[in-house]
Amino acid sequence: MKKVIYALILLLVVVSGLVFANRETKNEAPKKSSPKPLTDAERRAAMKIWEATPExxxxxxxxxxPEGKKVYAGAAKIRKYIKDYTNMEAVVTSLSLPPGSLLGFGVMGRINGDDYILRFDGEPQQLRSLKVNDKIIIKSHSVSYAPKYAYPIVSGEYAERDGKVIYKHPPRKGGC
Known part of the structure; x- marks a missing residue:
């Protein structure tokens, strides 16, 4: 009889140990593996696949x-300013973006004789005081383009008018 009780207690200990161990592994946060960056060959292959899609x-x-070449030429014209993050003088040509644009707040501006969409993140209240023909100094780290728009899109990160800062890109929340 004693042997049966000892066997049942031993079985109970083993089973409870397994249940407890299994519960601990479920409560642990799963380790997320960061996605590996694609190699150049993988990137080129993915690009070829995308180029075959309707988009x-x-x-x-x-x-x-001709419209696409004009946009690329305009982007190339300011690439040095973008790369070096240096001042670009822009003249505001319109206070609204082209019809149907989904870029958020922005204005149309002329830099070095070419028209650009000057896009700003958030709700930049100081930029709402701009008027047509105002001269502003902007800095940016990026210029982009899309078939939907006939102009290169400059993402403004800094803007000043008459020596006063009127926009500075807000810092990222929870990031570096």
Whole structure:
């Protein structure tokens, strides 16, 4: 009889140990592996696949069109300023963006004789005081383009008018 009781107690200890150990592993946060960056070959292969899609074909046609070449030429014209994050003088040409744009707040501006969409994040109240023909100094780290727009898109990170800062990109929340 004693042997049966000892066997049952031993069985109970083993089973409770397994249940307890299994419960601990479920409560632990799963370790997320960071995605590996794609190699150049993988990136090129993915690009070829995308270019075969209807969106990719449409984009390639736009790139080859006169409108696409004009946008690329405009982006290339200010690439040095973007790369070096230096001042660009812009003249405000319109206080509204092209119809149907989904870029948030922005104005149209002329830099070095070419028109650009000057896009700003958030709700920059100081920029709402701009008027047509105002001269502003802007800095940016990026210029982009899309077939939907006939102008390069400059993402403004800093703007000043008459020596006063009127916009500075807000810092990222919870990031570096």
């Amino acid at each position: 990719g074909i449409k984009f390639k046609k736009w790139e080859a069109s």
